[in-house]
Amino acid sequence: MNMNMMEAKESRAKHWLSYRSELKVLDCTIRDGGLMSDHHFDDKIVKAVYQACVDAGIDYMELGYKASKRIFSPTEYGRWKFCDEEDIRRIVGENDTSLKLSVMADAERTDYHVDILPRDQSVLDMIRVATYIHQIPAAMDLLKAAHDKGYETSINLMAISTIQEWELDEALEIMADSETEAIYLVDSFGAFYSEQTQYLARKYLRHAVPRGKVVGMHAHNNQQLAYANTIEAIILGANMLDASIGGLGRGAGNCPLELLLGFLHNPKFRLRPILQCIQEHIEPLRAELHWGFDIPYMITGLLNQHPRSAMMFNSSDDRMDIVKFFDTVIEEE
């Protein structure tokens, strides 16, 4: 073995066994999982996830949305669609921990002038703005307002697998020019393979890093690739990672936090509290909420479609007839 090979091997080994301290993990169990429960969760569950995140050394926990009560009815949706300050405090008190708290705010669906308090009146640390490409101007207003109120901010541009590349490039320029601290690569439909993830992660990093911003990764598990794609983004330099306990999240769910912690070697993370939470609180929800990889979600991911048809199918009486779902979706293509 020559010296170059030895050095290459040593550097790889160092990489495999070391860790990147600037890498942050965000738990989105209650927020993304809320899309399967209309944001109804018992306080007991939310408290258990909060405590598990604290005990496991997670960096951020996302509690839900800051949705407008003019647009969404508080009698129809659970309280984690609105995340009123008093509801959050009932779970976290003054949150005297190292875990930071975030909520997601959808562009054009958030009354941010009234519903997002000045930061010194809130236990929240971060506002994460979610937007479709056509809402970018509204998203930028929302993001600036949150930033000006004192919050950390990030932006999640959704459904990018359905837009043109020139649109994405322009959106990335605008986001890189904004106040945001992080720009998330989001695989809304669970449609990316490793090559797309790598291509897009490099593109996001080219825009974000020179402006001092971090790239995040938010993956869905329609093709059992949420964790794999998150790893690819990490390898390329993404430093903010979304994951959820037991993978709880919309449709096929998210990158499972328990898998992600296995890959990260930072000793501040602990797996056991997450396993405890899965066993006692998350797995018991599965029979009711039906998240996680299955064939209908695989099919929408494969076809780069929103999972809503699979979600409807999975709550219908036909839910075992996956061939029927396949035939229907293929015919509509």
Added chain:
Amino acid sequence: MNMNMMEAKESRAKHWLSYRSELKVLDCTIRDGGLMSDHHFDDKIVKAVYQACVDAGIDYMELGYKASKRIFSPTEYGRWKFCDEEDIRRIVGENDTSLKLSVMADAERTDYHVDILPRDQSVLDMIRVATYIHQIPAAMDLLKAAHDKGYETSINLMAISTIQEWELDEALEIMADSETEAIYLVDSFGAFYSEQTQYLARKYLRHAVPRGKVVGMHAHNNQQLAYANTIEAIILGANMLDASIGGLGRGAGNCPLELLLGFLHNPKFRLRPILQCIQEHIEPLRAELHWGFDIPYMITGLLNQHPRSAMMFNSSDDRMDIVKFFDTVIEEE
């Protein structure tokens, strides 16, 4: 955009939308799944998998093992541990299809002089030799005998995540010198990440390709990476891919065939017959056989251990107490 970038993009697009005709898919549903059922499967199931493979355009189907009846009792194990010619023919007749048939033969556990018939007396096309590193000489004898009887051959070196690199290099030299047509990269414990898969696939290809041999990939799903690692191996040049319907296989199971067919763009492959087989025959087995990703299998994969402790745990009364399993395994490490 300059010309180099345009060319790079065109070549990527070509790669994403094209296919590699020399790439072969082997269905190991009944063989690897047999490790969860002691190789008991009703003829109805085996016939359904066979028909699904034929209809879906799969290249090879593996029926089971050629285990020695001196070592393993035919009253204890099902017939797919032995794959007698008459049992195979009861399923496939003369196999007048384009689907080739294989069995696996374990080194030191196969009476190959008597149990492997001359090829002109069998409907089998391929003998796949499985071996641990210390059995390589016995495996080479077995492989040569199968080759000399007229079969296609391949070799699966198992549990390589537990051996030293100099041992692996020597084994690869021996295998590359042998009669085998394919050398499989095998992730027995589901312990590989993409970087290990890439490193090892490149190593295997360096040995195999100059000798005119193909590299195969056989992955396990302990960390939800079986499909992702199979894709990585494909990208680097692996041309023989193991997968199973519904991922049925030992422990966390294999790369799901339905996912793999989604990635491969060769129009000869059809997804619908596989979905039909899942719905009618494979999913109904899940409650009894308990394969597929779960936390105990994740833990053994993460720790690079054989899944047997997780398999025992999953068939015990404690099976919901994943924290207990975690504590036990960590303590024994």
